[in-house]
Structures are given as C-alpha cells and as structure tokens.
Amino acid sequence: MRKTLALIRKEFLQRVRGKGFWIGTLALPVFFVGLSFVPAFFMHLSAGKESKVVVVDLTRRLEQVLQANATDTRLKMEVIPADSAQLPTLKEQLSRRISRGEIDAALFVPASATKPGTVSLELYAKNVSNFELNNALKTRVSEAVVEIRLLDSGFDPMLVRQLTRGLELKTFKVGKTGVQQRSAGAEFMIVYLLVFSLYMTLIFYGTFVMRGVIEEKSSRAVETILSMVRPSQLMAGKILGIGAVGLVQYFLWLVMIILFLVLGQHWLQSVAGVGGSVGSIPAGTLAAFVVFFVLGYLLFSTLWAALGSIVNSESEAQQLQFPLVMLLVIPFMAMFYVINAPNTTVSVVLSLVPFFAPILMFLRIAVDPPALWQVALSVVLLVLTIWGAIWVVGRIFRVGILMTGKRPTLPEILRWLRHA
Amino acid sequence: MNAIELDNVWKSFGETTAVAGLDLVVPRGCIFGLLGPNGAGKTTTIRMVMDIIAPDRGEIRVLGQPNSGAILDRVGYLPEERGLYPKMKVIELLELFGVLKGLARQEARARAADWLDRFGLQDWGDKKVEQLSRGMQQKVMFIGTILHRPDVIILDEPFSGLDPISSTEVKEIILEQKERGATVVFSTHLMEQVEKLCDEICLINEGKAVLQGRLAEVKSRFGARNVLLAYDGQPDFLYDTSLVAHYDDYGHYVEIQPAEGVSPQAILERAVREVEVWRFEVKEPSLHDIFIQVVKGEAAREVPA
Numbered sequence: 001m002r003k004t005l006a007l008i009r010k011e012f013l014q015r016v017r018g019k020g021f022w023i024g025t026l027a028l029p030v031f032f033v034g035l036s037f038v039p040a041f042f043m044h045l046s047a048g049k050e051s052k053v054v055v056v057d058l059t060r061r062l063e064q065v066l067q068a069n070a071t072d073t074r075l076k077m078e079v080i081p082a083d084s085a086q087l088p089t090l091k092e093q094l095s096r097r098i099s100r101g102e103i104d105a106a107l108f109v110p111a112s113a114t115k116p117g118t119v120s121l122e123l124y125a126k127n128v129s130n131f132e133l134n135n136a137l138k139t140r141v142s143e144a145v146v147e148i149r150l151l152d153s154g155f156d157p158m159l160v161r162q163l164t165r166g167l168e169l170k171t172f173k174v175g176k177t178g179v180q181q182r183s184a185g186a187e188f189m190i191v192y193l194l195v196f197s198l199y200m201t202l203i204f205y206g207t208f209v210m211r212g213v214i215e216e217k218s219s220r221a222v223e224t225i226l227s228m229v230r231p232s233q234l235m236a237g238k239i240l241g242i243g244a245v246g247l248v249q250y251f252l253w254l255v256m257i258i259l260f261l262v263l264g265q266h267w268l269q270s271v272a273g274v275g276g277s278v279g280s281i282p283a284g285t286l287a288a289f290v291v292f293f294v295l296g297y298l299l300f301s302t303l304w305a306a307l308g309s310i311v312n313s314e315s316e317a318q319q320l321q322f323p324l325v326m327l328l329v330i331p332f333m334a335m336f337y338v339i340n341a342p343n344t345t346v347s348v349v350l351s352l353v354p355f356f357a358p359i360l361m362f363l364r365i366a367v368d369p370p371a372l373w374q375v376a377l378s379v380v381l382l383v384l385t386i387w388g389a390i391w392v393v394g395r396i397f398r399v400g401i402l403m404t405g406k407r408p409t410l411p412e413i414l415r416w417l418r419h420a
Numbered sequence: 421m422n423a424i425e426l427d428n429v430w431k432s433f434g435e436t437t438a439v440a441g442l443d444l445v446v447p448r449g450c451i452f453g454l455l456g457p458n459g460a461g462k463t464t465t466i467r468m469v470m471d472i473i474a475p476d477r478g479e480i481r482v483l484g485q486p487n488s489g490a491i492l493d494r495v496g497y498l499p500e501e502r503g504l505y506p507k508m509k510v511i512e513l514l515e516l517f518g519v520l521k522g523l524a525r526q527e528a529r530a531r532a533a534d535w536l537d538r539f540g541l542q543d544w545g546d547k548k549v550e551q552l553s554r555g556m557q558q559k560v561m562f563i564g565t566i567l568h569r570p571d572v573i574i575l576d577e578p579f580s581g582l583d584p585i586s587s588t589e590v591k592e593i594i595l596e597q598k599e600r601g602a603t604v605v606f607s608t609h610l611m612e613q614v615e616k617l618c619d620e621i622c623l624i625n626e627g628k629a630v631l632q633g634r635l636a637e638v639k640s641r642f643g644a645r646n647v648l649l650a651y652d653g654q655p656d657f658l659y660d661t662s663l664v665a666h667y668d669d670y671g672h673y674v675e676i677q678p679a680e681g682v683s684p685q686a687i688l689e690r691a692v693r694e695v696e697v698w699r700f701e702v703k704e705p706s707l708h709d710i711f712i713q714v715v716k717g718e719a720a721r722e723v724p725a
Binding site (some may be wrong): 002003006007010014219220221222223224225226227228229230402 | 467470471472473492493495497498499501502503504505506507508516517519520521522561564
C-alpha cells in the first residue's frame with residue numbers, strides 16, 4: 001500500500017508539475033468558450049454596420065407602409081415610386097451608385113406585387129450573399145406587401161396578425177423532487193456537454209495511461225521498478241496517479257466554470273442565451289457524473305494500460321487502439337437514440353452493458369432517471385467488469401511490460417493468461 | 421541460513437528452455453559469481469529470484485523465506501538493462517527508490533544525499549536524470565541499488581559497458597558491501613573479475629549448474645596444472661596415457677594436461693629425452709580454461725556417440 005501510494009504520488013506530481021497539464025487545463029475552456037462565442041462575437045461586430053438600400057417601387061404604394069413599419073435603424077431605405085418606363089434608366093443609375101459604393105443595394109418591387117400570387121423581388125448589390133441584409137429586406141418588403149394585400153381584400157392587418165400567431169412550447173421537467181420549468185434547448189445542451197466531456201476525457205486519460213506505460217517500457221526503468229514492486233502495484237500507481245490528475249483537472253474546470261458564470265452571467269445570457277440554466281444541473285446528475293467518470297476511467301484506463309504493455313511504440317498502438325475507441329464511440333453514437341427513447345428495451349440493455357454504461361447509464365440518469373435497480377445493476381456489472389479486467393490485464397501487463405521487440409500475437413497473449 | 425537457495429527450478433519461454441532444473445546455494449556474507457556463456461540462463465535466474473518472472477517449477481528461497489513481498493525489500497538489484505526515469509530529478513528518483521524499498525521518505529532522501537556527496541555528484545541532485553552523463557547515471561543506478569542497505573545485493577553484469585575508472589569504483593563498492601556484511605551476487609562472463617573478487621562461484625550452462633563451490637576448491641578440483649611446451653621433434657610421449665590425460669598439439673607447441681598424480685616435472689623429464697625443448701612452462705588453470713573445459717565437455721557429452 002505504501003509503495004502504491006509512493007508510485008501514485010510520483011505519477012501525480014510528475015504530471016501536475018509539467019507544462020502540458022496546465023496548458024491543457026487552460027486551453028480546453030478557452031477552446032470551448034471560443035467555439036461558442038466567436039460566431040456570436042462576429043455577428044455582433046457586423047450588426048453595428050448601417051446598410052443603405054434604394055427600393056424602386058413599381059406599385060407606388062409601399063413608401064408609407066414601409067416607413068411606418070421601420071423599426072430597425074440600421075437599415076436605411078429610400079423608396080422611389082416609379083413607372084416601368086423609367087426602369088432601364090433607374091437600373092443603370094442605381095448600378096452606378098452601387099459600384100461607387102454610395103448605396104449597398106437596390107431592390108425592385110414589380111407592379112404585380114400587391115396582387116395575390118407569388119412574385120419575385122429583384123435585388124442588385126455588390127455582395128449578394130449578405131444573408132442578414134437579404135433576409136431583412138425580404139421580410140420587411142413582404143410584410144408591407146401582405147399588409148397592402150390584406151387591406152385591399154378588406155381585412156384588418158392587425159387582427160389577422162393576432163389571429164394567425166403560432167403557439168409557444170414551454171417544457172417542464174418532472175423529477176423526483178418536483179416539477180421544474182426547463183428549456184428543451186438548454187437541457188439538451190447541458191446533457192450533451194456532460195456526455196461529451198465524459199467521452200472525451202475517457203479517451204484522453206486512457207491514452208494518457210497507455211503513453212505512461214509505453215514510456216515506462218522505453219525508459220528501461222521497468223525492470224528496476226519491478227524488482228521493488230509487484231506489477232499490479234505498478235499498474236495501480238499509474239492508473240490511480242493519472243486518474244487523480246484527471247480529477248484535479250475536472251475540479252479546476254469546475255472552478256473556472258463557476259467563476260465564469262458568476263463574473264460573466266449577464267454577458268453570457270445576452271450573447272448566447274444559455275446562461276442561467278447551466279448553474280441548475282441537479283445534484284443527482286452531478287453525483288452520477290462523478291461515479292460514472294471514476295468507474296469508466298478505471299475500466300478504460302486498465303484496458304489502455306494492457307495495450308501499452310504489449311506494444312513498443314505509440315505508432316504501433318495507434319492501430320490497436322481502434323477497438324477500444326469503438327467501445328466509446330458506439331455509446332456516443334447511440335446517445336441520440338437513447339435521449340429520445342430512454343426507457344425502451346434497447347436503451348435499457350445498452351445502458352447495462354458495462355463498456356457502454358459509463359456514457360449511456362449516465363445519460364439516462366440525466367435525461368429521465370431510471371428505476372434504482374437498473375442504476376444499481378449497471379454499477380454492480382461495471383464494478384465486476386473492472387475487477388475482471390484488472391485480473392486479466394494484470395497478467396498481460398506482467399508479461400508484456402518486460403517484452404521488447406516483436407509484438408505478441410493473440411494466441412501468445414492467451415497463453416500468458418493461462419500460465420502467468 | 422543461506423542468502424539464496426534454488427531447488428530444481430525450471431523456466432521455459434515457448435519452445436526454449438532457459439533454466440532446466442537449476443540447484444543453487446549462495447551462502448551468506450560472500451561474494452558470489454554467477455558465470456556462464458551468453459544465453460546460459462543467468463538473467464532469467466536472477467529475474468526469478470527477484471520475482472519479476474515466475475518459475476514454471478521449483479522453489480526459490482531468499483534469506484530462508486519464499487521470495488515474495490517484504491523479504492525482497494532486503495535485496496538490492498541492479499538489472500543488466502539499466503534505465504532511469506529521464507524526466508525525474510536525481511534526488512527525487514533516489515528518494516522514490518528508497519521508499520519503494522521500505523525506507524521512510526526523509527531517511528531515503530538523507531541517505532541519497534550522502535551517497536551523491538561520496539560520488540562527487542552533490543551538485544547534480546536537483547538536475548534531471550537526462551542531464552547526467554552515462555557514467556553519472558551508472559553511479560546513480562548503483563546508489564539506488566544499495567541505498568536501503570540490503571542484506572543481499574544482486575548485480576547483473578555490473579562491469580559491462582564501464583570504463584576502467586568506473587570498473588574500479590564498482591569493485592570498491594562490492595568489497596565495501598561485503599565488509600558491511602552483505603552478500604553480493606553478480607553475474608558476468610568476464611572471468612578476470614571473478615577470479616579477483618569472488619569467494620564462491622556457480623557456472624551455469626544451458627540452464628543447469630555445471631560447477632559450483634568455493635573458488636579455491638573449484639580450482640584445485642580442476643587443479644591438474646597444465647604444461648605448455650614449445651619443441652621440435654617427434655613427441656611420442658603424448659600418446660602415453662599413464663603420463664598425459666589430454667593434449668592439444670600444434671606441431672611445435674603443445675598444451676598438456678597431465679594424467680592424475682603425474683607432476684609437470686615428470687613430463688619434462690620424458691620430453692627432454694624425446695624432443696628438443698625450446699620452452700617449458702607450468703600454467704595455473706585459469707577460470708577461463710575451466711569454464712571452456714566444462715562448457716565444451718558438456719557439449720561433447722550431449723553429442724550422441
């Protein structure tokens with residue numbers, strides 16, 4: 001025990017002292033924040049710009065309605081009522097003004113626009129892919145045209161607008177502790193983020209353990225160490241030491257998220273619209289997250305440790321990693337099915353499979369807490385699998401860690417299991 | 421109580437048998453040489469003693485107890501493949517080794533500092549291992565092996581790859597450890613070191629002990645001191661089996677192993693009568709000769725008649 005602790009300490013300190021740990025810890029949140037706010041930031045930048053548009057109105061009826069509806073001050077519209085005879089001259093004139101940069105666009109509204117039916121507007125501009133401007137123009141002119149059509153048909157536009165308004169959907173989460181109003185989008189985002197970080201960190205720390213084992217082999221220190229500790233202690237030291245690094249990293253991220261929420265809540269809410277709800281993850285979900293991270297980590301890092309012990313280099317490991325990564329990719333893919341149907345037989349069975357449980361059982365707990373016996377059963381199965389994996393992998397590890405040169409074949413590994 | 425005992429120990433890797441029924445006894449307090457050609461099973465034997473690999477069959481005892489767990493903390497082991505963690509600081513690495521061998525952290529660090537002092541490495545404790553030269557790393561390895569004052573020290577090929585100065589330092593460490601009362605076992609295929617250092621030897625060939633005992637005894641057992649003769653003429657006396665047990669004739673030079681009870685003097689007398697003697701020399705059997713003689717004899721025995 002004392003020896004295992006000493007090895008855990010060594011693995012932990014060696015990594016936490018390294019630059020890589022701090023760069024990784026800081027880089028990931030920066031990356032995520034960047035990912036979600038960079039588009040919003042640029043939208044914000046472009047939003048401040050004013051656009052000048054000339055609307056050539058062949059119906060001769062739009063000017064009043066358009067000016068009356070003008071709410072967006074960044075869109076300046078100059079309406080020129082015109083006859084079709086003036087059209088060629090106007091097109092030429094306006095095209096020149098556009099190329100000189102005096103106006104951003106010219107929009108031609110045909111005379112038939114106020115009659116029922118589908119009518120096309122024609123837009124002339126230097127940049128025809130400014131979606132924001134195009135949409136704003138289309139919406140504004142369409143609204144004005146519809147209003148005129150309604151008036152022509154004897155309807156009150158205000159009344160029609162009120163009568164045809166769609167319904168909103170408010171979502172309420174029914175939990176053990178009561179009913180809470182939750183937004184479906186925010187709920188999905190939170191669950192997705194948690195599952196995604198489980199998936200990423202299980203792969204990330206798993207390969208971390210594997211790399212540690214390969215380093216141990218290539219430093220050739222392994223024989224000296226094995227004369228001092230048992231292989232199981234060496235393996236435990238690696239897995240638990242690196243696991244502790246993972247928990248510390250999670251803790252630091254949690255602190256960062258809390259700081260970020262406290263300091264930047266207002267901004268977050270105004271820009272991304274998800275602010276308030278992130279803080280409202282139920283405690284049960286968080287507890288399940290920790291439990292399934294720890295169990296999943298123990299299972300997958302053990303498997304990755306075995307992989308590390310039978311290869312000589314990381315490039316060799318790359319090819320062999322595939323089946324292991326698949327064990328995590330499959331539940332991640334199944335996530336979209338399970339989130340829609342968390343209680344079907346398929347979902348229940350998938351979430352009980354020990355290799356899938358860390359992701360899928362956690363997901364079910366977060367979405368719609370299943371019966372307690374199912375959670376308990378999955379934890380028990382997971383613990384048994386971990387125990388079995390440690391037993392099997394310990395034997396592979398014991399022989400593999402001393403091997404150099406040729407990579408063992410599957411029959412050879414099976415022989416180690418029988419003889420070790 | 422012996423330092424190490426092996427009883428009929430077997431180990432094979434797939435088709436290859438590395439150790440085939442090895443019996444070995446290392447008494448306490450001696451310097452013990454484990455000899456044998458490359459591939460004889462020395463390293464496999466040592467790894468089994470250290471419980472790094474498990475024997476297929478047989479029993480291994482260290483200091484009178486089965487070789488597992490706490491008893492191995494009283495053994496210091498220097499593998500042939502010497503590697504350290506390159507990114508660790510020297511003093512922290514030694515501290516870790518000490519703790520893994522059962523020392524308290526403070527104690528391990530203090531002893532490590534003392535040893536670094538002794539080897540003139542006091543300024544290197546806070547450096548990373550990878551910044552040290554190969555020679556310095558070798559010294560750090562040795563410190564790691566003896567830091568916890570083990571009762572038994574096992575060194576696998578300790579002299580391989582060492583320059584003469586380091587070789588001398590290693591020899592001094594070995595003698596000093598013996599003085600302290602420790603048992604030192606080392607494997608080697610360099611016979612000169614064995615002859616200078618060892619009290620006891622065991623010669624391993626093809627996984628079996630072919631010769632074992634006190635060095636002086638072994639030498640006297642193979643004590644027929646050889647006669648070297650440079651000559652001209654027809655040496656008919658070589659065929660006299662009552663006089664010559666074995667010879668190796670080169671035409672003008674012959675190495676003779678006298679028959680039992682025959683003195684070199686008697687051979688010289690006969691030789692002088694039959695040939696013109698240019699040079700005559702009585703040679704102490706070197707361990708090297710014994711080694712070759714025994715190993716070759718083994719090989720010969722296995723050739724079906």
